[in-house]
Amino acid sequence: MVNSQLDQSFLAYSHPIRRTIVERLADAGSLTVGEATRDCGVSKPAISRHLKVLEEAGTIVRVIDGRTHRLALRRDGLADAQEWLDRHRRLWERKFGVVEEFLNEQRSRPARGEDAQ
């Protein structure tokens, strides 16, 4: 049942600052750390921790050129989480009609307490 890669990927996307970094990299291709994290409103140590979470999840890669650190998304950086969601959403949408009917039926039934009156 354990799948730590997916755990890390989803955890990486669960914070708005980390999603902002991913959004900027998806839009720009490659950015310096300063560009990718501009105006995030948190301290440098906090930024470092967010970048570490994204690197450990395999979402981003960092290229160090002297004092310049450049970031980019990894080729398959978003793939595992997106494919998991896509697969289960498609499975689910095929079943939705049946489940909706069941839920409506349950909701329209009188509650057990009312049966007894």
Next chain:
Amino acid sequence: MVNSQLDQSFLAYSHPIRRTIVERLADAGSLTVGEATRDCGVSKPAISRHLKVLEEAGTIVRVIDGRTHRLALRRDGLADAQEWLDRHRRLWERKFGVVEEFLNEQRSRPARGEDAQ
């Protein structure tokens, strides 16, 4: 920058037990709490906390019929996270050629220390 709905959705999928529950519901349509959480190997209070995270994220819905609690995925339960990943993965894939070229170029350059020798 804050988007607490997406925060909650991604956090919900970051644990293997919560993903197992979602997988079973996507596959079966609707299940009792017992069916959806069978063999997860954790205590009932832990199961309750996992279900609460999924309910608060808007991923699942619970219908209570007397003593039976049935669960189902919400119609758009997986949509927000999946659409965010899909959008940024597509943006990114359009740019990947350019970024790959940049990264290869950076990697093939001698490091700054070597320049000085």
